[in-house]
Amino acid sequence: MGFTSWQAAWQRALVLGLGLVALPVLAQTRVNINPGDRIETDRVGVFNVWKGALETSLRKAGASAVQTRYSSDATADMNAGRANVYDLMVGPAPVIGSAVRYGYVPVVGSTQGARAVLVVPEGSAIADWARSKGQRLGLPGQDSVVTYLLRGEVQAGNTTLARQYPSIYQTRYQDALLTCLELRRCDVVAVEQAVAQQWVASGKKVRIVWQSREVPGLSVALHKDAGVPVEALRGALMAELAKLDAFGYTGTLTSKDFEYVSTLGYFTPRTLEGATLVEDPAVVESLLAGGARYIDARNEEEFSAGHVPGATLVPYVEKSAKDPGYDPKLDQFDVQRLGQNKAQPLVFGCNGPECWKSFKASRAALQAGYTKGYWFRTGVPAWRGSGRPLDRGGAKAG
Incomplete structure (x- = not known):
């Protein structure tokens, strides 16, 4: 018996001799x-x-x-x-x-x-929502509650933020937008009502010209x-x-x-030119059984928490807007990891119809010359919801 075995036996004997019981490790x-x-x-x-x-x-x-x-x-x-x-x-x-x-x-x-509000300098000629059109807008990140609410209002008018505001400055934190107003780099900014009220209460020369529905x-x-x-x-x-x-x-x-x-988040389109749209997990299961490769475009943490069995992790690092007119140069996606056989069927998936990573990864693959792309728009949530099993753990090498 080697040292390790003797050590393990001694530890077991000590536990038994002291009358201790090994307890299971409880999940966090x-x-x-x-x-x-x-x-x-x-x-x-x-x-x-x-x-x-x-x-x-x-x-x-x-x-x-x-x-x-x-x-x-x-x-x-x-x-x-x-x-x-x-x-x-x-x-x-x-x-x-x-x-x-x-x-x-x-x-x-x-x-x-929470409400989104539009704020302008005290002396601005902008008096309401309609008169803000065409001005330079300051905005928090694309998944801020402010951006969600403003985007919803714009979409209700059958337009887009880019059409409403030809110049958009975005920043992570809302308080940074006050500086944009004060330096006259923004004509109007969108923040939470509570933030704007703090600005006014502290004596800042600004005023609110529009407010959204409350959430x-x-x-x-x-x-x-x-x-x-x-x-x-x-x-x-x-x-x-x-x-x-x-x-x-x-x-x-x-x-x-x-x-x-x-309902206000950007949902992916229902078409992708050059790729086959798939929303039924049974169709994906059939494709995989026929030799297709499943490409998971999420990050490693999400992949480890649960993925389609046999999937290969090729993360799409998304910095671009969740919009059909996104700029792919802002993103990172290693198409080389998709393999040399550009005729092999590839199924791209992520976290459902709100997740743009599989849409963008599919498009990147098509532009790189892969000819059989399947975009699994409903992704892992649909697979899980159908009762099909998910594998857990680390990524399979691409």
């Missing part, structure tokens, strides 16, 4: 917290409030271990929600609105809702398979949050409260 409850993109200096404070309250409440509700992650990327959070990477998510309305469509249940939300504020959603009772968590969390006088929360939010905002 994975939590993702995105404080939103309002005021950069507020984000850490908001994160810490939620972190402390959630970790205490989850343990009271029966969770044995909690792993909490900070995020400032709503796009990545929405993709993670579609892939069910986290057990619990905290985020602004677009993140939670997307999550509730993929197995998450609202638990608690802020009593202060829920920062909220919490728990995945239905997280193993934590929703009502127990809701009660514990409301009790913890009640100790914080500066914050108001409600436990009465339902999925219906997020219906409006969840």
Whole structure:
């Protein structure tokens, strides 16, 4: 018997001799917290409030271990929600609105809702929404609640942001847009109503000329398979949050409260010239059985959480707009990993019809000369929803 075997035997004997019982390793409850993109200096404070309250409440509700992650990327959070990477998510309305469509249940939300507003310098001739057309717009990132709401209003008018505003400046944090106004690089900016009100209260020479419909504020959603009772968590969390006088929360939010905002995201088109559109998982299953290769365009974390069996991970790193007129030069996609046989059938998938990565990857493959592209528009959520199994774990080499 070698040293390792003797060591293992000695440890087992010690455990038995002391009357100890080996306990199973309990799974962690994975939590993702995105404080939103309002005021950069507020984000850490908001994160810490939620972190402390959630970790205490989850343990009271029966969770044995909690792993909490900070995020400032709503796009990545929405993709993670579609892939069910986290057990619990905290985020602004677009993140939670997307999550509730993929197995998450609202638990608690802020009593202060969110609105997008258009803000101009005090002396501006822009008096309303209509008169902002053609001006230089400042805007948060594409998955900000502000951008979602403004984009929805523009689409309702049968146009696009690019047509409404020929010059668009985008930044991650809303408070940076005040500088854009003050330096006269923007004629009008879109921010949350609460941000604009803070500017006015602090004496900034700006005014609001338009406001959107209201949607829920920062909220919490728990995945239905997280193993934590929703009502127990809701009660514990409301009790913890009640100790914080500066914050108001409600436990009465339902999925219906997020219906409006969840429909405002850019959905992919239903056609892709040169590729075959596929939405039925049974068709994908048949293609794979016939020798097609499944290319997963998501990131490694999403892939590891669950992917179509046999899939090859070739991430599409997306920085361009979620729009048919996107600029592919802003993105990264290694077409060399698709293989040398450009006649082999390739199925491209990601996280459903809101996920543009498989659309863009399919187009990149076609432009690189691959001739048999299948775009699985409904992706992993449809595969999972059909009852078909998902593999978990690391990426298969391309």
